Amino acid sequence: MTSTEHTSTPDSATRPIELGFALVDERELAAFARHERVTRDDYLDQLGEARDCVTLPDDAEPTHFFLGSEFCEHLLPSVESIDRAVALCERWGLTFGLVTPIACDGLFDPLRAALARLPAGCEVTINDxxxxxxxxxxxxxLRPVAGRLLGKMLKDPRxxxxxxxxxxxxxxxxxxxxDILDGLGIGRLELDFPPFGAADMYAGIDFPVGVRAPYGYIAKGRICKLGSLSLDTPEKxxxxxxxxxxxxxxxxxxxxxxxHELHTSQRGNTMYYRHAQGMATAVAEAVNNGWVSRIVLSGA
Amino acid sequence: MRITAPISAPAEVEPLVRAGARELYCGVVPPDWIQRFNTSGVNRRVFGNLNGYADLERVVDKATALDAEVFLVLNAQQYGEQHLDALTEIGARFRGIGGKAAIVADISLIASLAANVPDLDIHVSSVATCRNVESARFFAALGAKRIILPRDVTVAEIAAITQALPELDVEAFVLNDGCVFEEGACHTVHLPMNKGGPICIDNYQFEYQATGGDKPQARALRRLEQNDLDYKRWLWYRFGNGFSVAPNWFPWGPCGLCAMPAMHAAGVHSVKIAGREGASERKIKSVELVARVLERIAAGEAEHAVREFAVGLRDSPSHCASGYMCYYPEVRSRQATGDAEGKLLTAV
Known part of the structure; x- marks a missing residue:
């Protein structure tokens, strides 16, 4: 493995926080397309009542926009949607990122087609x-980012x-x-903030760290209860x-x-917890100290 | 194709090997580990481990005498950096007493063992969620000799890996203990049952919401609730048919027996029986069950005949017919639909 340059987290303390929004459902791009430019409130509005579970620094404004799923092979966006998202990001002046899941071999050709649509410098969130x-x-x-399925940690809300x-x-x-991430050219980590996490839990990590908020994932399967809804009984x-x-x-x-545990939900093959107020405060403290340099907002 | 079986005591070695297992895997919690790290988490299971190095040595000695190999599980999903040297020492000690391979999921530990204990084979644990050719190449480049595929892959996906990487051994699940979530993407602990047990069967009371927060329409809700009933039935099968055994004492639960001819044809090196924490009798009956199917394959019986034999072994084909007890349900579906080439299976 060869080493590549990457920026350590503490250096980011002097820069404004990066702020991204991660969209899974490509159909919702239409709503985003109405914006000539996007603001933090546009991002926060997407979270509904869960926006109260996020604490952002005053100077946090959108820098990134992501499309795709970390958890499901069936939710890779179409190339048309990717083109549309790339064009929107060019209009908004944001960096685009494609989010990718654990892949079966059948996904590699669609992935190649999707990745081929991305201009140089776009990010790819990798979970496989x-x-x-x-x-x-x-x-x-392209700039690969290690997704939260590669950053293993205990996240049991119980x-x-x-x-x-x-x-x-x-x-x-x-x-x-x-060393392995360096060898793969991965220069950034995207992580969850776990139950019982401390503000300084990502201090001293050799990569810039982004945190997903306000939902963390607990577990994900390949078997999907909801995805079996339309299948005949023996095939589910x-x-x-x-x-x-x-x-x-x-x-x-x-x-x-x-x-009185964390608010919990399940969407498709994945279980999530939602940040409590104390967790949002801890993430904000981590941002203030430069231990976290990016927040990626996303729903459950 | 070999049978890989779990053990948790030296006394299990001989009956399991006599029953047909040629590969045994076990865990150990060294006596100083808990003192040093304040956790028993040397591997994925808190229970079902050998008592210490003396037992580990006995296991290796007995197995070697019976021409079987022993693999050591060091397969926690992740370890802290403070654990790596101690785990590498455990691997070296295991190799020193004649152990064959370590079963590992954490990429840092794989790299450390490959660099420091080169004579110890590395088997990538199912916990690493390696289930495509490129991922297998990644782990091979780190030093892996074998990939243990996770649950919930298809035989076609297995074959893609075995054909692309014939130099790698591939091991696939065949019996017992089904996880609901992917092991490598489930960041929970199996709590004591009085605190909830595994999260996938914990007592969560969920309600459906349509996107936007509204309650689903009545018709949709009825379909969702019917699907939930099917899911509960599938869960019952996933957890060993309510943790029961057949009248002839063969274990129920997730099973790939009738897929074994296809796995053999695909070039699978070993089939894995799960359940280190299970009773000795369950382990032995599990190996006997798999060995009986393997004998038919070795004898060159036709695939359909082996499948029929496998389905009849527990003398209750209705469970097989449900489709919910299968690790590789497409094998049963292909038979039922006449889709001999698996064309209905579109992975994406």
């Missing part, structure tokens, strides 16, 4: 080591205390992890089937009875 190789070898002009969380530390500071809940993207129309919200 094979996709990382693909981007490095075939699309070296943990009784912080002590439990400390039993399973993350490996984001491990030398080999850094198995890999390798088409779906009708039912997850874009419905989600599930709820809790464990008798608890």
């Amino acid at each position: 080591w094979g996709v990382a190789r693909l981007v490095q070898r075939e699309f070296p002009a 943990l009784p205390s912080a002590t439990w969380a400390r039993m399973y530390p993350n490996g984001l500071r491990a030398g080999p992890f850094r 809940f198995s890999p390798g089937h088409q779906c009708r993207r039912e997850c874009l129309g419905f989600n599930e919200v709820g809790a464990r009875p008798g608890t």
